[in-house]
């Protein structure tokens with residue numbers, strides 16, 4: 032595929048190709064040299080119009096491990112401040128010979144608009160959505176998927192390994208592009224996905240899936256359930272994914288008191304007793320330490336997959352760049 036903008040159009044085969052390719056690159060990253068000539072001569076531009084630590088750095092490292100040249104753009108020091116438009120910024124990078132653009136923006140739809148412009152111009156430039164507003168964050172969901180699947184089969188991670196598992200996604204669903212992409216991938220796997228959030232942090236369109244009403248009569252082929260309280264989502268869960276409270280996107284009436292939020296929805300050692308004994312906790316980061324997850328739990332390797340998620344990010348982003356760039360694994 033030319034662009035990776037959303038997981039809505041990913042097939043099970045697409046997920047498995049990404050998982051298998053990431054697994055190959057994880058092996059490359061375990062070697063002493065850690066580098067392959069796959070994308071030598073290609074240019075990857077990281078166009079981040081919104082702050083990032085993990086996504087930007089791991090795309091840059093992934094591109095470098097594939098021997099591509101990288102260009103890093105930071106909105107604050109760019110010619111955007113002189114009035115240049117986003118599309119003209121993208122065309123400027125195109126004119127320098129960019130082959131792939133990795134784009135983050137606070138507004139939903141910006142990567143899609145740039146991809147459409149590249150297609151209109153008839154150029155073979157791939158666009159990767161690195162997080163657009165509240166819409167999607169495909170590479171985050173793919174690295175989450177890889178992190179979970181490799182726990183069950185580290186050599187051959189595949190989507191079907193999650194069939195029948197229960198996964199709770201907890202917190203600020205309303206503002207979370209990570210949740211939206213994860214809902215596509217995890218429900219495609221055949222897992223039961225349970226969302227838990229205060230009603231003010233749940234999008235209205237999830238109302239059809241509210242499970243707290245005990246009305247399970249409506250067809251729910253994607254096995255998506257919604258709860259306004261935490262415990263039903265945690266009961267017998269195999270995985271708990273906590274989401275960051277996105278204070279920067281909240282109007283004051285949506286922003287709960289952090290203490291109250293932690294009391295009602297914070298993931299703690301005690302609350303994990305409701306889950307399967309081998310439960311694992313994920314968080315896409317950055318974390319509001321002690322709010323979404325208790326501080327001690329966040330650092331406990333028995334439960335926390337947070338560091339593994341970051342590590343997986345490099346291999347998964349190498350896989351995405353490789354698949355878009357058409358190289359060969361050496």
Ligand code: CP
Pocket residue numbers: 082083084085086087162171315316317
């Ligand atoms: N998870 C995530 O997207 O983190 P960054 O904002 O640091 O890239």
